[in-house]
Amino acid sequence: MTVYALRPQPDAPVPETAMVMAAGLGKRMRPLTATRPKPLVEVAGKTLLDHTFDHLREAGVKRAVVNVHYLADQIEAHLKARAKGIDVLISDERAQLLETGGGVVKAREMIGDKPFFCVNSDNLWIDGPVDALRQLAAAWDDEKMDALLLLVPLARANCHGGQGDFRLDPFGRIIERRKPGRLAPFVYIGIQILSPRVIRDWPEGPFSTNLFWDRAMAQGRLWGVVHQGMWFDVGTPVAIGEAETVLAEM
Template structure:
């Protein structure tokens, strides 16, 4: 599979977007210092609004009805912002003030709020622009519960703006994720921070903090880890220099 290949798992039916989303917002934002000295990273502004507002704009457009948001660093600010800004999506708080649980542990802590149906999971420190179709709806249209435990939105490494890494995954010709990047090598696709997960993946977890990689690896071994390639713009907004770089591209649109 070459970089930039457009994958189509199957003809797109009418998208059934999950009603519930998990918004990952509990990180410390160390790479974004000094901007995060007095505010949590999701409240850092890019293109005129906080990162988490961009996320909620996308959730709102896609038709998501409720969002579970985990909080840890400067959690009071996060909660106050969500109360003031989000009126049309039901927001539930998964409180990690006592212990930051990383992505996998955060999902486990929030599992009862996420329900028993497939749910959307979105990182709050990335920014994307839809391509010809709404990215979340495109992801939802490809979800196949019989074949999938996780469906990730990925972007070609060559189009991953500001991304400092070497890629994350290799895909087969059908869109199944078949390989994680190995140390010292590059992989053609980068995870955008947007995915649909089945509640089935939340099982047999370790105590304390751990990464979602545990669930992905299990799904990949079972040939149930899939991807859809994002056709629009995507930005890794992880550091102060990335803000200016992102805004410069958006200003040219």
């Protein structure tokens, strides 16, 4: 029997800091992003950014470092008015969009020296029997991990048109990326824990988080946890309607 489960540590602390990725251009979400950034697009009556911050707050996160670029003033104003209970620090990328990896590197002094959540702000997930962020925290093992990704089976990736991202071994280690022309059984859903180790020696400038993962996987230090709840790929206006239909029927 295939088992994709790490042994949880029930008393494991939840990371106090989260890096919230909010600097993207939202091109696939046009025309909704013509006048507002993608994190402020609403799904089921609430902005995607508010959905994310609600999850962070419920998990016990104390501080969020938020990178901004496109229509950054709107995101800053929204956070000032709505992000109650979490200290917010802004990593300003107005001058240059740094992509996911470069954005984390720029913010490394704000992030600090402990493992941290890294969460896409244009994400929509429903917790299963266990809070997804706490599930990640309980599975984190600093001695053997540099990155721990939250994944969902491709068959349960709502509104997702991709072909999957990764394969796991029976113990939860990520061992392979999807190969061209083939499906991969698991999709990364934009939520992870990273060790500060992975961002200490990178140069400034734009690059993808994929480089962190490639290095960690080569060293056997890239792991995955299978999300027990629901996830929606709300990358387009059509996908928002599909997600809202499913949510309305719950």
